[in-house]
Amino acid sequence: MNILLLGSGGREHALAWAVKQNPKCDRLIVAPGNAGIAQIAECAALDIEKGSAVAAFCDENAIDFVIIGPEAPLAAGVADRLRDAGILCFGPSAAAARLEASKSFTKEICDAANAPTAGYGHFTDAEAAKAYIRAEGAPIVVKADGLAAGKGVIVAMTEDEALAAVDDMFSGAFGGAGAEVVIEEFMDGEEASFFVLCDGEDVLPIGTAQDHKRVGEGDTGPNTGGMGAYSPAPVLTDTLAEKALAEIVRPTMAEMAKRGTPYQGVLYVGLMIQDGQPRLVEYNVRFGDPECQVLMMRLGAQALDLMHACAEGRLAGARVNWAADHAMTVVMAAQGYPGSYEKGTIIKGLDALSETSFEMCFHAGTAKENGCTVASGGRVLNITARGATLAEAQQRAYAMVEAIDWPGGFYRADIGWRALK
Numbered sequence: 346m347n348i349l350l351l352g353s354g355g356r357e358h359a360l361a362w363a364v365k366q367n368p369k370c371d372r373l374i375v376a377p378g379n380a381g382i383a384q385i386a387e388c389a390a391l392d393i394e395k396g397s398a399v400a401a402f403c404d405e406n407a408i409d410f411v412i413i414g415p416e417a418p419l420a421a422g423v424a425d426r427l428r429d430a431g432i433l434c435f436g437p438s439a440a441a442a443r444l445e446a447s448k449s450f451t452k453e454i455c456d457a458a459n460a461p462t463a464g465y466g467h468f469t470d471a472e473a474a475k476a477y478i479r480a481e482g483a484p485i486v487v488k489a490d491g492l493a494a495g496k497g498v499i500v501a502m503t504e505d506e507a508l509a510a511v512d513d514m515f516s517g518a519f520g521g522a523g524a525e526v527v528i529e530e531f532m533d534g535e536e537a538s539f540f541v542l543c544d545g546e547d548v549l550p551i552g553t554a555q556d557h558k559r560v561g562e563g564d565t566g567p568n569t570g571g572m573g574a575y576s577p578a579p580v581l582t583d584t585l586a587e588k589a590l591a592e593i594v595r596p597t598m599a600e601m602a603k604r605g606t607p608y609q610g611v612l613y614v615g616l617m618i619q620d621g622q623p624r625l626v627e628y629n630v631r632f633g634d635p636e637c638q639v640l641m642m643r644l645g646a647q648a649l650d651l652m653h654a655c656a657e658g659r660l661a662g663a664r665v666n667w668a669a670d671h672a673m674t675v676v677m678a679a680q681g682y683p684g685s686y687e688k689g690t691i692i693k694g695l696d697a698l699s700e701t702s703f704e705m706c707f708h709a710g711t712a713k714e715n716g717c718t719v720a721s722g723g724r725v726l727n728i729t730a731r732g733a734t735l736a737e738a739q740q741r742a743y744a745m746v747e748a749i750d751w752p753g754g755f756y757r758a759d760i761g762w763r764a765l766k
Contacts, residue, residue, distance in 0.1 A: 346369055346370065346371060346409040346410055347371055347372040347374075347406065347407050347408050347409050347410075348364060348370055348372065348373050348374070348408070348409065348410050348411070348412065348649075349374050349375075349376065349399075349402070349403060349406070349408045349410075349411045349412070350364065350373065350374070350375045350376075350386075350411075350412045350414060351375075351376055351391075351393040351399070351411065351412070351413045351414050351415070351418055351423070352375070352376075352393070352413075352414030352415045353375075353377050353378055353379050353382075354379070354414070354415070354634055354709045354710070354722075354724075355634055355635060355637075355638055355676075355707045355708065355709035355724065355726075355727040356414055356415075356631075356632050356633075356634035356635075356637040356638070357375060357378070357379075357382065357414040357415075358379065358381050358382050358638075358707040358708050358709070358727075359637050359638040359640075359641040359642070359705075359707045359727070359729075360412060360414060360632070360637065360641060360648070361373060361375055361378075361382050361385060361386050362385060362641060362705060362707070363641040363644060363645055363646065363648040363649065364412070364648065364649045365385055365386065366645050366646035366649075366702075367646040367647075367648075367649040367650065368646075369649060369650070369653075370649060372387070373385075373386040373387065374386065374387045374388070374389050374406065374408070375387070375388055375389070376388070376389040376390070376391035376393055376399075376402070377389065377390055377391060377393070379708045379709070379710070379711050379712065379721075380708055380711040380712050380713045380718050381706070381707060381708025381711055382708065383713070389402070393415075393417075393418045393423065394417055394418050394421045394423065395421075395423075396418075396421070396422055396423040396425065396426025396427065397426060399411070399418075399423055399426065399427065400426055400427055400429075400430040400432060403427070403430070403432050404430070408432065409433065410433050410434070410435070410653060410656065411427055411432060411433070411434040411435065411436075412434070412435045412436070412652060413434060413435060413436035413610075413631070414631060414632070415631060416442065416445050416446070416492055416629065416630055416631050417492065418436075419436050419437055419439065419442040419445075419446075419610075419630055419631065420439060420442045420443075420445070420446040420492060421439065422438070422439035423436075424436040424437060424438055424439070424442075424610075425438050425439055433653075433656050433657065434656060435609075435610055435611075435652045435653075435655060435656045436609075436610045436630075436631070437608050437609055437610040437630050438606060438609075440606040441601060441606045441607070441608045441609070441610075441630070442630045444597075444601075444608070444612075444628040444630055445492065445627075445628055445629045445630040445631075446491060446492050446630075447490055447491060448488050448489075448490050448491075448527040448627070449467040449490050449525065449527050451625075451627070451628055452465050452467065452527065454597055454600050454601065455593075455597070455625060457600050458593075458596035458597050458599070458600040459596060460592060460593045460596050460597055460625055461592060461593065461622070461623070461624045461625065462593075462624055462625040462626075463486070463529040463530040463531075463532050463617075463624065463625075463626070464529065464530040465527055465528060465529045465530065466527070466528045467490070467525065467526075467527050468525065468526050468527075468528065469524070469525050471511055471512065471515040474487075474511045474515075474526055474528060475508050475511055477528055478504060478507045478508060478511065478528060479504065481528075481530070482504060483501055483502060483503050483504045483506070483507055483531075484500065484501060484502045484503075484531040485501055485504075485507050485528060485529070485530070485531050486498065486499070486500050486501065486528065486529040486530070486531055487499045487501055487507050487510040487511060487514070487526060487528055488526060488527045488528070488529065489514050489519040489522040489523040489525075489526060490522065490523070490524070490525035490526060490527055491519075491521060491522030491523070491524070491525070492522055493519040493520070493522040493523070496519070496568070496569075496570065496683065497514070497519045497522050497523065498568060499513075499568075500531070500568065507528075511526060511528075514526050532617040532619070532624060532626065533617075533619055534617045534618050534619030534620075534624075535580045535617070535618050535619070535763070536555070536615065536616065536617050536618075536626060537553060537554070537555050537578040537580050537581040537615075537616050537618060538553065538554045538555065538556060538574075538578065538613060538614070538615055538616070538633055538636050539553055539578075539581060539586060539589055539594075539613075539614040539615075539616055540552045540553070540554070540611060540612070540613055540614070540632070540633075540636070540640060541590070541594055541611070541612050541614065542610070542611055542612075542651060542652070542654075542655045542660055542663075543598055543608045543609060543610065543611075543612055543655070543660075544609055544654075544655045544656075544657075544658045544659070544660040545602065545607035545608065545609050545658060546602075546607070546658070546660075546661075547660040547661045548590065548594060548595060548598060548660070549651070549655075549660045549663055549665065550586060550590065550665070551611075551640070551644070551651060551665050552576055552577065552640045552643065552644070552665075552667075553576060553577045553578040553581040553586065554574050554575065554576040554577070554578055554633070554636040554639055554640060555574060555575055555576075555578040555580070555763070555764070556571045556572075556573065556574035556633065556635060556636055557571065557572045557573045557574070557757060557760055558571060558572070559572070560572060560678075560682070560683055560757075561757070562757050562758060562759045563759065563762075564763075567683055568683070569678075569682065569683045569723075569724070570634065570683075570723075570724055571633070571634060571635045571636070571676060571724070572675075572676045572678070572756070572757045572760070573635060573673070573674055573675045573676050573756075573757055573760030573761075574633075574635045574636045574638065574639050574673070574674050574760075575639055575671065575672065575673040575674075575735060575738070575739075575760065575761045575764060576636070576639035576640055576642075576643055576671065576672050577671065578764075579764050580618055581616070581618070581623075585618060585621070585623055588622075588623055589614065589616055589623040592623070593614065593616075593623065593624075593625050594612065594614055597628070598612075609655065609656070609658075610630060610631070610655065611630075611631060611632055611652075611655075612628060612629075612630065613628065613629035613630070613631065613632065613633050613636070614628060615627040615628070615629070634709075635674045635676055635724075635727050638672075638674040638707050638727045638729045639672035639673060639674050639729065640672075642672040642674075642702075642705065642729050642730075642731050643667065643668060643670065643672050643731065644665070645702060647665070647666060650663075651663055651665065669733075670731050670732065670733055670738075671731065671732055671733070671734060671735040671737070671738045672729065672730065672731045672732075672738055673729070673730060673732075673735065673738040673739050673742045673760060673761055674707070674727045674728065674729040674730075674742065674760075675727070675728045675729075675742050675743065675746055675756055675757070675760050676709075676724050676726070676727055676728075676756060676757075677724075677725055677726040677727075677728065677746065677749065677751065677754045677755070677756045678723055678724050678725060678754060678755060678756065679710075679720050679722070679723055679725055679753060679754060680753055680754065680755055682723035682724065683723060686723055687720075687753060688719070688720060688721055688722070689714065689719050689720065689721075690719060690720045690751070690752070690753030690754070691717050691718070691719055691751075691753075692711070692717075692718045692719065692720060692725070692726070692749065692750070692751045692753075692754070693749070693750035693751065694748050694749045694750040694751075695718055695749065697748060698745055698748060698749075699745070702731070703730060703731045703732070703741070704729070704730045704731075704741055704745060705729050705730075706726055706727070706728055706729070706745065706749075707726070707727040707729055708725075708726060708727075709722060709724045709725055709726060709727055710722020710723060710724055710725045711725060711726070720751075720753060720754065725754060726749070726754075728742050728743075728745045728746050728749070728756075729742065730742040730745065735761055735764055735765060736765060738761075739760065739761050739765065742760075743758070
């Protein structure tokens with residue numbers, strides 16, 4: 346089949362790599378793609394948030410199946426436009442994508458579904474938000490209600506930090522995403538990511554992972570989009586996963602269907618686990634990044650079959666075949682990230698890296714300039730490896746990191762520390 350994949354990050358490189366392993370893929374086009382993706386697929390310039398343009402491109406290129414990677418096109422209704430045009434696609438409708446696009450909507454759904462999550466307040470006024478913070482105290486979590494590219498969450502350890510976060514959001518630091526804020530109870534415990542496919546009726550778990558959000562080693566410093574990840578997540582046992590399905594995921598999916606907005610696509614379920622009880626931190630309506638990279642390394646070619654079955658409503662008969670292994674990805678980011686950083690720095694040594702089902706360098710923010718690979722974003726490379734154990738996957742990943750010559754970049758040297766300590 347001819348497949349169009351929308352997106353340009355490390356998540357999309359990993360999805361493209363997995364799709365290409367499957368012999369059912371005759372042609373793969375990625376829009377817009379990046380320097381790494383261009384090595385394994387066709388790349389196309391396309392406004393991926395404009396549904397009519399994507400639908401026209403599909404018609405011109407005889408596309409059979411569209412996989413939507415990032416959240417922005419989903420929130421913009423691209424999946425709706427494709428379905429209206431009779432084009433099979435993987436990804437939720439704009440109405441269902443509100444599970445990520447509006448944190449207050451997610452809280453409303455959780456309340457209706459009795460899904461355990463953090464206590465919260467929803468505010469459109471800075472002074473009311475500050476009064477809530479003063480009443481609740483710190484630590485406390487301040488979230489921009491809308492999409493903020495994974496950066497609109499402040500875990501405030503002091504009251505002053507929380508009050509400053511409110512000022513930042515209402516003053517436009519996160520654009521329109523911060524016009525409303527959700528302020529949540531700080532939840533103790535260990536965080537894990539649970540990934541399920543939903544086809545509007547059936548739910549199929551496809552994997553677990555843990556990522557490292559903080560920029561500094563030992564999980565210190567400001568939050569980022571993610572500095573590394575590993576799969577599976579040891580804390581998310583089969584018993585806990587089933588509990589999360591029964592108490593959180595399935596009630597949420599039932600509530601969405603009840604409202605006439607059934608969910609179809611991958612659902613990222615961010616969980617906080619304490620004393621054997623999972624509580625919802627957040628939903629994302631697409632694969633996590635960098636969690637997708639470790640999931641795709643472990644899923645391989647079957648990822649396409651699973652996404653296709655999901656899009657066609659055939660999950661009831663689908664099964665996931667896991668190898669008994671582990672995967673880890675280490676993010677290499679531009680110096681200064683998640684603050685201001687320089688673009689255009691040259692990256693050397695990539696051509697010598699192994700590219701197998703056990704070792705891959707997935708590109709995130711890269712471009713080609715004058716024959717050289719250069720950094721074009723904050724998170725730039727995802728160095729990913731599999732192993733029989735997590736320690737083996739870690740050793741392989743960091744050996745690859747050491748082979749890369751990029752003075753303009755940095756990485757955390759302790760990815761996986763919590764599971765390996």
